[in-house]
Amino acid sequence: MLVEHFNSHVRYGAAMALGIACAGTGYKEAISLLEPLLSAKENYVRQGAVIALSFIYVQQTDVGCPKVGEFRKQLTKMTTEKGEDSMAKFGAIIAQGILDVGGRNMTIALHNRSGTIDMGGVVGMMAFQQFWYWHSMVPFISLACKPTCLIALTKDLQMPKIEFKCNARASLFAYPPPLESKKKEEHEKVETAVLSITHKKKPAKKGEEKMEVDEEPKPAKEEEKKPVPDNEPPTHTIENPARVVRLQLKTLSMMENSRYKPVKSVTYGGIIMLLDRTPDQKAELVVQAVAGGTTLDPAAPEKQPHSTFEIDLKDY
Structure with missing residues (x-):
C-alpha cells in the first residue's frame, strides 16, 4: 500500500x-x-x-x-x-x-447531486492542495463544499409546511455535541500536621483525655453517571426546510397521504419541486424568519445638507 x-x-x-x-x-x-x-x-x-x-x-x-x-x-x-x-x-x-x-x-464533494463532475469543486480542491507552498491557497477548499439540505418548493417558489419521513434514528445524523469547558476540580482541605513536640509543650489538660484515633477516610465522590437514553424510535420526521446529510438521503420518503407529490425523488436532496394535489385549498406556508440587513421598512428621516454659505480664506 x-x-x-x-x-x-x-x-x-x-x-x-x-x-x-x-x-x-x-x-x-x-x-x-x-x-x-x-x-x-x-x-x-x-x-x-x-x-x-x-x-x-x-x-x-x-x-x-x-x-x-x-x-x-x-x-x-x-x-x-x-x-x-x-x-x-x-x-x-x-x-x-x-x-x-x-x-x-x-x-x-467533487460532483453534483446528479453525479456529474463539478469542475469548480475539482479546481478548488486542486488549488487547496498547494497550501504547503502558499497558505493563501487554503480558502479555495470552499469551492468543493456543498450544502446538505432539503428544501421543498411549490410552483410559486413558496415553501409549504410539510414533513418528511426518515427511516433511521435521529441520533445517527444529529449535530455533534458542543465542546464542554473543563470543570474546576474541587480539592478537599487537608488538616495541618501537628508535631509531637508541640503536644508535649502544651500544659496537661484536666480530666481524661480522649485517645487519638485516626479519622475514617471520607468516601470518594462518586462520578455522576450520565443518564441512559430511552429506547430511541427507529424512525423520525423532519420539517421543510431541513438539514439532511449525504448518508441520510437514502432513508427519506414522503409521508403517507401527503398533499404534495415531488417532481423527483426526495433522495436527491437539495431543492425539490412539488406538485399540489389539491390546488383549490389554501396552502400552509413556512413562516420566514426575520433576517438582518437591508429592509423595505421606513427608515429614519435623512438629514438635509447644510445650506450654502460663503467663506473668505483671508480671514484665517
Whole structure:
C-alpha cells in the first residue's frame, strides 16, 4: 500500500488522495489506513493525515462513527500543546475547520447531486492542495463544499409546511455535541500536621483525655453517571426546510397521504419541486424568519445638507 511506502512524500500524497476519495463517508477501512500516519515521525505526514481524516469524518457522529469524538479531542490537543510541531499544528487547525465547515451544514464533494463532475469543486480542491507552498491557497477548499439540505418548493417558489419521513434514528445524523469547558476540580482541605513536640509543650489538660484515633477516610465522590437514553424510535420526521446529510438521503420518503407529490425523488436532496394535489385549498406556508440587513421598512428621516454659505480664506 502507498500509505506504507518508505518515501514520506508518497505517504503524504496517498493520505490526501484517500481522504478526498472517501470524503464524508466515514469508511472504517480508510480510517484504519490513515490512523497509523498520525504517529509518523515526519511532521508533514502527520499534517496530511489529520486533514485527510477530517475529510472522511465531516458530518459524522459518534453513533455512526465512534472514533470521531476521539479525533476531535486529538485535534484540540495538537493545537494547544506547546511542544507540537508547527506544521502538524497548522494541519490540525485546518482539520478543525473542515470538520465544522459551513456550521456543520456542508460536506466535501467533487460532483453534483446528479453525479456529474463539478469542475469548480475539482479546481478548488486542486488549488487547496498547494497550501504547503502558499497558505493563501487554503480558502479555495470552499469551492468543493456543498450544502446538505432539503428544501421543498411549490410552483410559486413558496415553501409549504410539510414533513418528511426518515427511516433511521435521529441520533445517527444529529449535530455533534458542543465542546464542554473543563470543570474546576474541587480539592478537599487537608488538616495541618501537628508535631509531637508541640503536644508535649502544651500544659496537661484536666480530666481524661480522649485517645487519638485516626479519622475514617471520607468516601470518594462518586462520578455522576450520565443518564441512559430511552429506547430511541427507529424512525423520525423532519420539517421543510431541513438539514439532511449525504448518508441520510437514502432513508427519506414522503409521508403517507401527503398533499404534495415531488417532481423527483426526495433522495436527491437539495431543492425539490412539488406538485399540489389539491390546488383549490389554501396552502400552509413556512413562516420566514426575520433576517438582518437591508429592509423595505421606513427608515429614519435623512438629514438635509447644510445650506450654502460663503467663506473668505483671508480671514484665517
